[in-house]
Amino acid sequence: MAKTEHDMLDDMALEAFFEAGRAKPPQPSQDLMARIMADAVAEMPAPRPIARPVTPPARKPVRKPGLLAGLIAGIGGWPALAGMATATVAGVWIGFAQPDTLNTWAGGALLSTSDMATSYDLEDLVPSYGSFDTLLEEG
Amino acid sequence: MDMAFDVNSDVTDEALLVAYGNGDRQAAAMLTMRLTPRVVGFSARMLGGDRAEAEDVAQEAMLRLWKIAPDWRQGEAKVTTWLYRVVKNLCTDRLRKRRGVDIDSIDEPADDAPGVVQGMIDADRAAALQAALTRLPDRQRIAVSLRHLQGATNPEIAEVLEISVEAVESLTARGKRALAAILATKREELGYGED
Numbered sequence: 001m002a003k004t005e006h007d008m009l010d011d012m013a014l015e016a017f018f019e020a021g022r023a024k025p026p027q028p029s030q031d032l033m034a035r036i037m038a039d040a041v042a043e044m045p046a047p048r049p050i051a052r053p054v055t056p057p058a059r060k061p062v063r064k065p066g067l068l069a070g071l072i073a074g075i076g077g078w079p080a081l082a083g084m085a086t087a088t089v090a091g092v093w094i095g096f097a098q099p100d101t102l103n104t105w106a107g108g109a110l111l112s113t114s115d116m117a118t119s120y121d122l123e124d125l126v127p128s129y130g131s132f133d134t135l136l137e138e139g
Numbered sequence: 140m141d142m143a144f145d146v147n148s149d150v151t152d153e154a155l156l157v158a159y160g161n162g163d164r165q166a167a168a169m170l171t172m173r174l175t176p177r178v179v180g181f182s183a184r185m186l187g188g189d190r191a192e193a194e195d196v197a198q199e200a201m202l203r204l205w206k207i208a209p210d211w212r213q214g215e216a217k218v219t220t221w222l223y224r225v226v227k228n229l230c231t232d233r234l235r236k237r238r239g240v241d242i243d244s245i246d247e248p249a250d251d252a253p254g255v256v257q258g259m260i261d262a263d264r265a266a267a268l269q270a271a272l273t274r275l276p277d278r279q280r281i282a283v284s285l286r287h288l289q290g291a292t293n294p295e296i297a298e299v300l301e302i303s304v305e306a307v308e309s310l311t312a313r314g315k316r317a318l319a320a321i322l323a324t325k326r327e328e329l330g331y332g333e334d
Binding site for chain 2: 008009010011013014016017018019020021022023024025026027028029032033035036037039040041043044045046047
């Protein structure tokens with residue numbers, strides 16, 4: 001049997017029930033609010049800045065210094081190494097190219113003034129060599 | 140309350156959820172205060188007024204929201220719509236289990252409710268409405284509750300129920316007709332005749 005007007009509420013009457021329902025909505029208990037907030041804190045990701053760079057700068061790989069780099073650093077770095085190289089070259093040059101000038105600078109202390117040879121004789125290295133030669137001649 | 144201004148501020152639920160995903164504790168508090176009443180309201184409608192169970196569902200739904208926050212995809216769904224869908228699924232599962240065990244567990248309004256002689260006061264009407272809602276099929280109850288008690292729009296309800304807007308309109312209309320019939324009977328039972 002079809003519903004008559006007496007069997008049903010009209011829209012206005014039904015809306016009065018909805019209004020009552022909206023006016024008295026089920027309210028969460030304080031305990032529930034506390035539980036939900038505790039869940040929120042437990043699940044919350046670690047704080048991070050909201051604005052991040054679009055492309056984060058790439059980190060340079062940290063390289064461990066090698067053995068040579070360690071030695072160079074030990075003697076004072078590249079400037080010290082350059083000084084050492086200069087001293088080495090100068091030493092070679094002084095030793096082989098300029099003995100006369102060097103002797104002049106040294107005030108004749110390196111070689112005797114009577115024998116200003118520009119090269120070393122065998123007797124300079126082995127002083128007894130001359131005596132040995134005389135001994136051979138005398139027999 | 141001191142927090143009333145914050146809870147009712149213009150900041151959207153989604154913006155707060157993103158802030159929470161970035162570790163903002165205040166956003167968590169604001170979302171809790173803003174959304175929990177809605178979630179409890181809907182779950183209580185769905186579960187026929189069982190407050191303890193409704194609160195369990197609300198806590199579970201909010202927990203799922205906290206978990207998804209870091210991966211929330213902005214602009215896809217309203218936070219409330221997402222929550223309503225979660226609540227709907229959780230309640231549907233519970234109702235299914237409940238019906239398998241105790242089919243008569245639906246709450247009825249108390250026969251000795253106050254105010255029946257002079258007329259139904261709001262509390263009585265609200266109780267009668269809740270009782271009537273529990274007698275509706277699940278989908279009609281969801282559609283009517285969301286539309287007329289939670290203030291959701293038809294497109295939002297369509298999203299919750301995963302049906303078309305036209306189907307929502309049809310469900311709501313049928314639900315309201317059924318409610319009108321049930322409440323008319325209740326009105327007579329309570330001794331409150333036609334105006």
